[in-house]
Every structure is written in C-alpha cells, then in structure tokens.
Amino acid sequence: MPRLPTDPALYFDAHFFVCTNRRPDGHPRGSCAGSGSEKLRDYAKARAKELGIRGLRVNGAACLDRCELGPTMVIYPEGIWYHARTAEDIDEILITHLQGGGRVERLMLQPDQKSL
Known part of the structure; x- marks a missing residue:
C-alpha cells in the first residue's frame, strides 16, 4: 500500500524482523528459535549498531509462519x-x-517456497 501525502514522517526507515518463535523440540514444523534465531537477532542488533546503520529497527517477532524455512526474517x-x-x-x-x-539472492525466500 503506498504512503499518502498526509501520512506522518517515518519513524524508522526499515524494520528487520527476526522470528524468535519457539516450538517444542521435535515439532514437525521445527522452530526458528530452535534453529538459533535468538542469537542471530541479538547479533543483528549489535552489528547494525557497529555498522552505523541509521533508521533501522531490528526486532524479534513471534511466529512468522514459515517455520520449515527457519530461521526466517523479513525486512x-x-x-x-x-x-x-x-x-x-x-x-x-x-x-x-x-x-x-x-x-542477497542466495538467502532470499520466495512467497511459494515450502522447503530449502
């Protein structure tokens, strides 16, 4: 959806959401947290700050519903x-x-992708 001329200015230029949902061990769909996403989120936050990337918010997210492909993230x-x-x-x-x-095409997920 396009921004409207009357919309307020953006507070952040980009949001980097990292799924940190945890399912029980052995769940058939797996889980991003079980695949190490919490450490990746923490690393992304610290590294973005080190790199001086302004206008970016790195957040953990509850389930992004692409568990089989995890750890998943969306920008x-x-x-x-x-x-x-x-x-x-x-x-x-x-x-x-x-x-x-x-x-980063080698890491991109396609909308209809079901497995890696």
Missing part, C-alpha cells in the same frame, strides 16, 4: 524474506540490503 518496507543461519549471513544482509540497497 520492511520492501517485504523481502530471508533465511539465515550464521553471523556471516546476517552481515551480508545488513551490508548488502540495508546499507547498500541491494539484495
């Missing part, structure tokens, strides 16, 4: 979904997408 306003497993993956997303305005 708004673009609505680009990513799968990341390592600090290096997070660095690449922060530097390429959020600093450089590009995309």
